[in-house]
Each structure stands twice: as C-alpha cells, then as structure tokens.
Amino acid sequence: MEAVVLSQALREYTRAKRVAPWLLLALGCLGLAVVWPSLMHGAKPEDQYASVSSILVFRILALASAIFTTAIVSQEVEQRTIVYLLTRPIERWRLLLFRYLASVAVVALLGIIAALLTSFGAYHGVAGNPLLANDLKAIIIGAFAYGGLFLLVSLLFNRSMIICLLFAFGWETSVPNMPGDLYHVSIFSYLQAIAQHPSAAGGKLIDFASGALSTNSITEGSAWTTLTLLTIITVAVSLWWFSHFEYVPREDAE
Amino acid sequence: MIELDHVSRWYGQVIGLNDVSCEIGPGLTALLGMNGAGKSTLLRIVTGQIKPTTGAIRVYGIEPFANPEVYKKLGYCPEIDNFYEHYSGRQFVQFLARLAGFSLADAKRRTEAVLQEVGMADRADRKIAGYSKGMRQRIKLAQAMLHDPEIILLDEPLNGLDPVGRREFIEVLGQLAEQGKCIVVSSHILFEVEQMTRSILLLHRGRLLATGDLRVIRSLIDKHPHQVRIVTSDPRRAAELLVGLPNVLSLRFDRAGEALRLEVREPDTFYDSLASLVLNHELSVQEFTSPDNNLESVFKYLVDA
Numbered sequence: 056m057e058a059v060v061l062s063q064a065l066r067e068y069t070r071a072k073r074v075a076p077w078l079l080l081a082l083g084c085l086g087l088a089v090v091w092p093s094l095m096h097g098a099k100p101e102d103q104y105a106s107v108s109s110i111l112v113f114r115i116l117a118l119a120s121a122i123f124t125t126a127i128v129s130q131e132v133e134q135r136t137i138v139y140l141l142t143r144p145i146e147r148w149r150l151l152l153f154r155y156l157a158s159v160a161v162v163a164l165l166g167i168i169a170a171l172l173t174s175f176g177a178y179h180g181v182a183g184n185p186l187l188a189n190d191l192k193a194i195i196i197g198a199f200a201y202g203g204l205f206l207l208v209s210l211l212f213n214r215s216m217i218i219c220l221l222f223a224f225g226w227e228t229s230v231p232n233m234p235g236d237l238y239h240v241s242i243f244s245y246l247q248a249i250a251q252h253p254s255a256a257g258g259k260l261i262d263f264a265s266g267a268l269s270t271n272s273i274t275e276g277s278a279w280t281t282l283t284l285l286t287i288i289t290v291a292v293s294l295w296w297f298s299h300f301e302y303v304p305r306e307d308a309e
Numbered sequence: 310m311i312e313l314d315h316v317s318r319w320y321g322q323v324i325g326l327n328d329v330s331c332e333i334g335p336g337l338t339a340l341l342g343m344n345g346a347g348k349s350t351l352l353r354i355v356t357g358q359i360k361p362t363t364g365a366i367r368v369y370g371i372e373p374f375a376n377p378e379v380y381k382k383l384g385y386c387p388e389i390d391n392f393y394e395h396y397s398g399r400q401f402v403q404f405l406a407r408l409a410g411f412s413l414a415d416a417k418r419r420t421e422a423v424l425q426e427v428g429m430a431d432r433a434d435r436k437i438a439g440y441s442k443g444m445r446q447r448i449k450l451a452q453a454m455l456h457d458p459e460i461i462l463l464d465e466p467l468n469g470l471d472p473v474g475r476r477e478f479i480e481v482l483g484q485l486a487e488q489g490k491c492i493v494v495s496s497h498i499l500f501e502v503e504q505m506t507r508s509i510l511l512l513h514r515g516r517l518l519a520t521g522d523l524r525v526i527r528s529l530i531d532k533h534p535h536q537v538r539i540v541t542s543d544p545r546r547a548a549e550l551l552v553g554l555p556n557v558l559s560l561r562f563d564r565a566g567e568a569l570r571l572e573v574r575e576p577d578t579f580y581d582s583l584a585s586l587v588l589n590h591e592l593s594v595q596e597f598t599s600p601d602n603n604l605e606s607v608f609k610y611l612v613d614a
Contacts, residue, residue, distance in 0.1 A: 056407070056408060056410055059404070059407040059408055060408070063404055063407075067393075070395070134391055135389045135391040136391050136392065136393060138358065138385070138387045138389065139387075139405060139452065140408070141357075141358055141375070142356050142357070142358065142380055142383070142385045143377075143380055143405065143408040143409055144377040144378070144380040144381040144408075144409060144410055145377055145380075145408060146375075146377055147375050298375055299375075301358065301359045301360065302358075303353065303358055303359060304389075
C-alpha cells in the first residue's frame, strides 16, 4: 500500500501543470549562468556557478519545498479530498511519510535539474564542475530538511503556505546575512556549509543575495548532523501529530 | 456493529452532537434530520475522522478514530462533492481500491464490478471534472462499496440523482441490507427515507429525538392534529360535507375563500373518508396538500412533545 501512496503522490506532484513553472525557473538558472560574465566582468566559471547556485538554485529548492510540502496535507484539506485518504485502511503515519518522501523526491529532482542547468551555463557541461557534487548532496539533504520543517508547519497552522513561503523567501534570504550567530537558525547556512562555495567577488548586493554577508563558521560535519537531526525530529513529530489530531476541512470543523 | 455511548461533540462554542446514545445493527437505517441537525458530525465520528468531545464510540468494539482496522470493514460516501478532478472515474475508484489493499489485478476487477453496479462502467473513462452531479454521486457510491465493507455510511447519497438513478440506488441499498450489511443513510428528506427503510434515527439540533420504526413514530404523530389544505371549485359545499366527518376537528376558509384549511385527527382515516366523499358526492378537488406531512412537522411534533 505504501508503494501505491508513493506512486500516486509522485504522479500528482509531477503533473506538467505543477512542474512546468519550476522547470522554467531552472531554465532561468541556465540563462543567468550564461549571462553572468557580462554582468560581472572577469567572473570565472567557478564564480558564475557558485553565485547562481546560491542566489537561485537554493532559493528554488526552498520555494519548491514550501509549495510541494504544503500540498501533502493542507491542499488535500482545502480541496476537501482528504476524506478519501483518511478513511482507507492505511495508518495515517504511513500515508504522510510516503507522501512526504514523494514530495522530497520531486523537490530534490527539481533542485538537481536547476543545478545541472546552472553547471551547463557556467561550465558548458557537468564534468569540469568541482562544486557540483557537493551541491547535489546539499540539495538532497536540503529537500529533506526543508520538507520536514514545512511538513510540520503545514500540520500545525492554517494557511501554512504563507508561513512557509515567508520562511523560504524572507527568512532564508535575510537571516544568513545577519551579524552574530543568528545564521545558525537558517537551513540555508547549513546548506552553504555543505556546498562549500568559494567566496565570489561581486559586491555587497551579490553577497546579500547569496547569503554571504556574515561569516559562516559551520563545519560540513556539523551541518550534516544538524540537518539530519532536524529532518528526523520534524518528520517524527509530524507523523505523530497527524496520527493523533483531526484533519477535516475548516468549514466542516466550525 | 456501531455503538454510541453518550457521545457529544463541540465545535468551539457550538454543539454539533449532544449526548447521543444508540446502537446501529445490520440492515438499512436512515439518519434523519434537517440541515445542521448533526447527521454529518455523527457520520464523521463513526468514520473516525473526528473524535467525540465526550462519550465513547465503538465500531465492532473498536474506537474508530484513525483506525485502519475499522476502515477495512467500513465504506463511506461523504456529502462533499470534491474529487481529484483530473482523474477519470475509473482511475479514482481504482486508486482507492489500491489504497484499500487490493493488488493491481484485483483492484481493476473490483473497480469494474462496482462501476457496473452503480451504472458508470461505460462512462468511467471521462475526467471527473466533466461529470454531472448524478455521475459524481455514483462514483462516490462506487468508492464506498468497492471493498465490500460490512458497514456502509452514506451522507445524503441521493442528492443530484435523477429519479431512475434514485430507484436503482435504493434497490442496491436494499440488496446490501438483505445481505446483512449495516447501511446508514443520512437524509433530510422524509419522503426519500420512507422509500428505503422503516428504521430511523431522528436527529434535531444535535440531539437524538427518536429512534426505531418509522411506522411507530408516524402513528404517534398521527394522533396529533394534522393540517390539511383543500382547494375546490365549490368550497361551501365541500365545507358542508367535510364538517360531518368524525376526524375533522376544525375547518376554516382561507382569505380568498377558495381553499379550506382543516385540522384533522388520524389523517389516514380522514384521507379514506375524503376519497369516498369525492366519489359519492362528485366533489371537485383541485388541490390537496398537507403541510404537516414533512420532516419539519415530525420534528415540531417531537420537540413539542
């Protein structure tokens, strides 16, 4: 039954209507990587790739995660189709877990496509890109971590998509740049620690957009540990919560 | 099969279900009540979508909330008209069959069987978005029946069905009830329910007003004065004849003087007498209505009682 949940969710999340905007954004990464040298004179392929990846690819990852993860439960509740899922002989936690895994897979795939296209823009291929392997690892753990966090938020709050989008766009852009140790409360800072992008010479605006204004002292090892723990905790709490609380359309619960 | 023990459910300050205790066994039981009576709340509690605030609910002795064991034995047709609109009817039912635990081959076989049963087999490949209300109802019924559950709960299932569809559907329910399944059908239309079953649960403002055989409840009501309105071409002559009937308690003309308003006891006996009167005295009756012959008057009677 888990395979059914997973395959149905994958089919649902990979519908052309759903993924088309994200593929267009991924093409935007390619375009930006191609034009980057004319925007930043003398930029090396490494700078091209690292800047576009930090500014766009990881943003796409966070935003896609916000959109896809909130669809796991909130969208089903809003379109009132949740009743068909909750009245089937399958434990709620299994239902949620496999739908979460499907959304993580799709979000990670979109992030990987964006990273590959950026690499093509900067290096005209993937072979000579020394940053790509770390970026792909960061994208995969990032999809899990953002997904876990947004899943929990979507179960705890109404209109969770707004909260998740604000987090993905506002929090994740501004907090890594804040002075002191505040960057520790941003997932993006840990992804940067895993990706290990070189610091690009591009001025304050580029540094702000790529979350590099503040000095990030997180090590790769602690980044992996933190994001893994964050994923496990948020997903475990979400599974417990979903199994113990009611999920009915709001108008039915009033 | 289903036991409710002093079940109450609050939605914030509003009570949805108020201290309801009852048992529902095999056969067809109608859950009657006007909009907002608590029918859907009761069905959501039985289907384990929500928990009672106080009291206990047991389905086959098990608490139903989020309990897969209960869902193996339970089929639910919700009142909502929402689907995965981009699915075809067949895809939708087959997906839910797979979620019910059927292998792909069995899911296909069961899907085909239930689609035949609800009369949708030839139209099930179209997208649900293009379905009429009646077709959507049939697909909801199909998904409720597909795993051959022991308990089938149907929330306002006749909404949107055409007369032929209603008749077919009532027949299907009758057959399932004869097999010993527990069928609970919620409705706010007494006329619909009378065609299906005589076993009812009557809810009003969250309270269980009456439970049992509809005939018993109706006979209790029949002892209560009923309002009858008769439109005739000769109201004075009709009044003269009607006033002599033993069941007529009072009679008055309406404002235009074209219709008579009567208060009668034991309406069934009165209707027989009225038929004889029309035939024997060639009385012309153009219109004949009883505002009391509806669910609201049943409630009014029971609430007043």
